[in-house]
Amino acid sequence: xxKSLSPFLSSFTFHSIAMSNSPSDTHDEPRSWLFVPGDRxxxxxxxxAAGADAVIVDLEDAVASQDKTRARDAVATWLDTGAxxxxxxxxxxxxxxxxxxxxxxxxxxxxxxxxRGIMLPKAADTSALGAVQARARAGLHLVPLLESAAAFAxxxxxxxxxxxxxxxxxxxxxxxxxxxxGDGEELSYFRSLMTFASRVxxxxxxxxxxxxxxxxxxxxxxxxxxxxxxxFGGRLCIHPRQIAPxxxxxxxxxxxxxxxxxxxxxxDASSGSATVLDxxxxxxxxIQRARLILAAAR
Numbered sequence: 001x002x003k004s005l006s007p008f009l010s011s012f013t014f015h016s017i018a019m020s021n022s023p024s025d026t027h028d029e030p031r032s033w034l035f036v037p038g039d040r041x042x043x044x045x046x047x048x049a050a051g052a053d054a055v056i057v058d059l060e061d062a063v064a065s066q067d068k069t070r071a072r073d074a075v076a077t078w079l080d081t082g083a084x085x086x087x088x089x090x091x092x093x094x095x096x097x098x099x100x101x102x103x104x105x106x107x108x109x110x111x112x113x114x115x116r117g118i119m120l121p122k123a124a125d126t127s128a129l130g131a132v133q134a135r136a137r138a139g140l141h142l143v144p145l146l147e148s149a150a151a152f153a154x155x156x157x158x159x160x161x162x163x164x165x166x167x168x169x170x171x172x173x174x175x176x177x178x179x180x181x182g183d184g185e186e187l188s189y190f191r192s193l194m195t196f197a198s199r200v201x202x203x204x205x206x207x208x209x210x211x212x213x214x215x216x217x218x219x220x221x222x223x224x225x226x227x228x229x230x231x232f233g234g235r236l237c238i239h240p241r242q243i244a245p246x247x248x249x250x251x252x253x254x255x256x257x258x259x260x261x262x263x264x265x266x267x268d269a270s271s272g273s274a275t276v277l278d279x280x281x282x283x284x285x286x287i288q289r290a291r292l293i294l295a296a297a298r
Contacts, residue, residue: 030233031246032234033052033234034240039062041078048088052088052243057092059075059093091115091119094106096121118136121170124151130161142165143166144161144164147173148173155193160200169206171209174209175187198231205232208223210235220246223249224250257293
């Protein structure tokens with residue numbers, strides 16, 4: 001049971017605490033972002049049915065140079081049929097601004113009504129984002145993929161660029177660019193910076209990079225839990241078997257849910273006054289955190 005604090009503190013009431021309006025406080029953010037190769041139209045519908053929260057049709061790394069045009073046409077044809085039908089959030093990872101395919105990719109998908117957003121690889125500044133935004137339909141979401149030291153040098157400008165929904169971390173390419181080995185504590189600073197920049201810009205929670213192992217469910221779940229601890233909202237997935245452990249990793253643990261419910265019960269029992277639970281003060285940020293945990297668990 002919680003107990004009331006001093007009259008000074010008890011004058012503060014908590015029942016009117018409003019949830020933050022920041023996009024990163026919403027509970028319907030995609031946890032799993034599944035890539036599907038753009039030159040494999042036979043897999044498009046399968047990707048939609050795999051259970052991921054978002055599907056990224058990939059025209060960049062997954063498609064060989066000689067197949068780029070064919071893949072673009074295949075994706076456009078599939079989208080034109082309305083096959084996606086709103087069943088999942090569909091994004092297209094286009095080719096980078098430095099490539100010969102960029103302009104045609106932007107022309108094909110930036111204004112397409114079936115495309116929720118464009119993932120822009122190797123976003124090192126805001127120029128390519130501006131080029132996409134200039135041809136975008138109203139409401140198109142941009143997800144810049146940070147894959148270089150230059151991207152992190154410009155992270156605040158990128159995060160606050162018009163149309164940006166959230167940032168994504170291209171960990172593998174970033175390690176190649178910087179010479180950093182390992183994607184654990186070696187990348188902690190950069191993950192923290194992505195969360196910080198996202199909050200400052202008022203955009204959605206960042207998306208963490210891929211786990212290259214496919215069948216190690218424990219490792220995939222652990223990576224998702226780590227991402228959640230760093231304030232990320234989701235992770236990139238390269239295979240459908242990564243979806244379920246990713247979702248488990250982003251779900252609050254049972255002990256978190258129990259704690260959160262006890263906090264809410266104590267706050268309710270205090271009739272709006274500040275209270276103490278397990279020797280710790282229950283104040284506005286604590287109650288808000290408890291509400292977020294319970295909402296994420298539903």
